[in-house]
Amino acid sequence: MTDQRITKDTADANMADYAATRAAFSWADAQARLAGLPGSHLNIAHEAIDRHVAAGHGTQIALRWIAKSGACTDYTYADLAHQTNRFANVLRARGLQPGDKVYGLLGRVPELYIAALGTLKAGCVFCPLFSAFGPEPIQARMQIGGANALITSTRLYKRKVAGIRDTVETLKEVFTIDGAASGTTELAPLMDAASDTFTTAQTDPEDPALLHFTSGTTGKPKGVVHVHQAVVAHDTTGRLALDLRPGDIYWCTADPGWVTGTSYGIIAPLTNRATMIVDEAEFDVSRWYDILSGESVNVWYTAPTAIRMLMKAGADAIGVRAFPDLRFMASVGEPLNPEAVIWGAETFGMPFHDNWWQTETGGIMIANYAAMDVKPGSMGKPLPGIEAGIVEVNGDDVVELTEPMAMGELALRPGWPSMMRGYLHEQARYEKCFKGGWYLSGDLAMRDADGYFWFVGRADDLIKSAGHLIGPFEVESALMEHDAVAEVGVIGLPDDTAGQIVKAYVALKPGHEPTEDLRLDLMGHARKRLGPAVAPKEIAFRQNLPKTRSSKIMRRLLKAREMGLPEGDISTLESDET
Amino acid sequence: MTDDPIYALLAEHLRRVAPEIPIDDIDRSADLRDEFDIDSMDFMTLITGLGKALSLPMPEADYDQMRSFDDLLGYLRSHTA
Numbered sequence: 001m002t003d004q005r006i007t008k009d010t011a012d013a014n015m016a017d018y019a020a021t022r023a024a025f026s027w028a029d030a031q032a033r034l035a036g037l038p039g040s041h042l043n044i045a046h047e048a049i050d051r052h053v054a055a056g057h058g059t060q061i062a063l064r065w066i067a068k069s070g071a072c073t074d075y076t077y078a079d080l081a082h083q084t085n086r087f088a089n090v091l092r093a094r095g096l097q098p099g100d101k102v103y104g105l106l107g108r109v110p111e112l113y114i115a116a117l118g119t120l121k122a123g124c125v126f127c128p129l130f131s132a133f134g135p136e137p138i139q140a141r142m143q144i145g146g147a148n149a150l151i152t153s154t155r156l157y158k159r160k161v162a163g164i165r166d167t168v169e170t171l172k173e174v175f176t177i178d179g180a181a182s183g184t185t186e187l188a189p190l191m192d193a194a195s196d197t198f199t200t201a202q203t204d205p206e207d208p209a210l211l212h213f214t215s216g217t218t219g220k221p222k223g224v225v226h227v228h229q230a231v232v233a234h235d236t237t238g239r240l241a242l243d244l245r246p247g248d249i250y251w252c253t254a255d256p257g258w259v260t261g262t263s264y265g266i267i268a269p270l271t272n273r274a275t276m277i278v279d280e281a282e283f284d285v286s287r288w289y290d291i292l293s294g295e296s297v298n299v300w301y302t303a304p305t306a307i308r309m310l311m312k313a314g315a316d317a318i319g320v321r322a323f324p325d326l327r328f329m330a331s332v333g334e335p336l337n338p339e340a341v342i343w344g345a346e347t348f349g350m351p352f353h354d355n356w357w358q359t360e361t362g363g364i365m366i367a368n369y370a371a372m373d374v375k376p377g378s379m380g381k382p383l384p385g386i387e388a389g390i391v392e393v394n395g396d397d398v399v400e401l402t403e404p405m406a407m408g409e410l411a412l413r414p415g416w417p418s419m420m421r422g423y424l425h426e427q428a429r430y431e432k433c434f435k436g437g438w439y440l441s442g443d444l445a446m447r448d449a450d451g452y453f454w455f456v457g458r459a460d461d462l463i464k465s466a467g468h469l470i471g472p473f474e475v476e477s478a479l480m481e482h483d484a485v486a487e488v489g490v491i492g493l494p495d496d497t498a499g500q501i502v503k504a505y506v507a508l509k510p511g512h513e514p515t516e517d518l519r520l521d522l523m524g525h526a527r528k529r530l531g532p533a534v535a536p537k538e539i540a541f542r543q544n545l546p547k548t549r550s551s552k553i554m555r556r557l558l559k560a561r562e563m564g565l566p567e568g569d570i571s572t573l574e575s576d577e578t
Numbered sequence: 579m580t581d582d583p584i585y586a587l588l589a590e591h592l593r594r595v596a597p598e599i600p601i602d603d604i605d606r607s608a609d610l611r612d613e614f615d616i617d618s619m620d621f622m623t624l625i626t627g628l629g630k631a632l633s634l635p636m637p638e639a640d641y642d643q644m645r646s647f648d649d650l651l652g653y654l655r656s657h658t659a
Contacts, residue, residue: 068609132617155612282611283618285638309618313638466619498619524598532596532617 006351006374013370015240025384030236041202044209044231045120048270052077061275065110068281085198087118090190094173098123098201100148105129105156108280111177115151123201127211130257134531139164141213145223149173154181205229212259214359215471217460223424226362233363233418238268241367243328250274252301259359285313293321303333305466307340308497315347328370333467334499335455338376354379362418366453378452387413390447398436404449411438461555463492465500470534478529484512489545489553504536505558507545514541549574584654591627595620606647
């Protein structure tokens, strides 16, 4: 924590006065800014695209796609309207009905954006998958969600889907965007043949729209359900927390495979009628500075891992580039360290504005704002319309801690538009998130005397690596499938760049030696099944792992020992590490 | 090819970050990160490892000369010759 404060004299912000806006705010007013559909219906895609076209903004660029080669392709709002209409028609023609689940497994290519919004127009539910997932996370997420259709590339299909396709019984149709592979349907000819007009499905505000998966500490990933009503929060938070304005050039670097890349990489910028920059390539310092400068980006939403990599490269990497159009920079994914906030202020003349939210909250809940002083290291204050508190949970009792800097669980009063409506098929797990009139986030935090919130850590064993939430159980399960493995414990270790990295401790079955070759074999095995985003970056061998009497591996103890921290209560320790 | 020490070194370092990908199976002129399924972190590990092994500064500014396997091999060869 730091006492430092970055003061603002920004009068020119969408929210010039936080306290006043908060006092006057209502979600009904926020909803009234949107067009809606006849009969109190609401559809995210209509708010994102068609209402702007109807208002005469069809020629504005909605999406500028930068291919890996550097070549740019522009899509206006009218283009997006036509393309998403075609995709919705294709879905209908292939027998997909409202409520069916359409999955996306693609890199950042225009087809992904068109498919996501076209799916919503058709009244189907869109579920994005991260293209760096391996076959196992993909399989689990398609099975749990009951995928009915998938849009992907022939390459990703062959590498990651073909081998598990038969295990997803609900899957009727696999569209490929670059030709056809055996068992897939080539999308392009269907798009060409489809009509570019479509009547957007008259969805109820409470109809499911998006399915995002997030990791749990134990068991399978959770399918988080969001409804069309969520667009009210996407639009509002885009305007107030990201300071988005019509015509802004906006770059969200998050992949749509994660919730940030959907809520703020597709929906919020479009409902706020910005021009989105989408870069197909992975992180690269020079390329990123080229885009920021060359595309005249006004609002930039990125993540701590990337910011720390930019810091590492040094300000020299900027060279002669300038960013006169840059107005607002924000960060999400994991807490942004104070040094990075300050580095932003020194390097770009404005701090990074950290904010906090989760897959379950659907949109930004706590944020630093354009016209509010920044305390580096703090996640800021709750959005207008959001009530946040620090609570202590004892059994069924939930007590709010109002003392400044008291540490407890970060909790929110339920009822905002983008709150999850359920964990798919797991009502009990969903209900466990709500207690005593609060949504419990699972994050530990503090609130200072000025009302700023400070992140402390996770209340559970979940790992945050490069902004992605990883469940240790999923990683342990994949390693357990290897012939040589007797037991595994997986933890997150602090890492300067990624926040945390995944480390696995492995005890071998008799007859296997802890050699370097075996270590690489295990690493390869995990990468093949889980993909690079989830697989451990480090594997260490142990003869035995610390376990409780009920044979549960004590991840907490592995971590304390690795980091040289106090071991805490070890009364349940039955079998110790060797 | 395998008697080429630079090739062997690159192959070894790639095996450390992506042990499951056989080098013979990849498209050597295609995007290295795609071919080896490596993320930004893995890429940094790879470049740092190679840089150390060869005592070769491999600055960020040169990354666009390391886009594919062949590019990277060529880069290493021309900077160690």
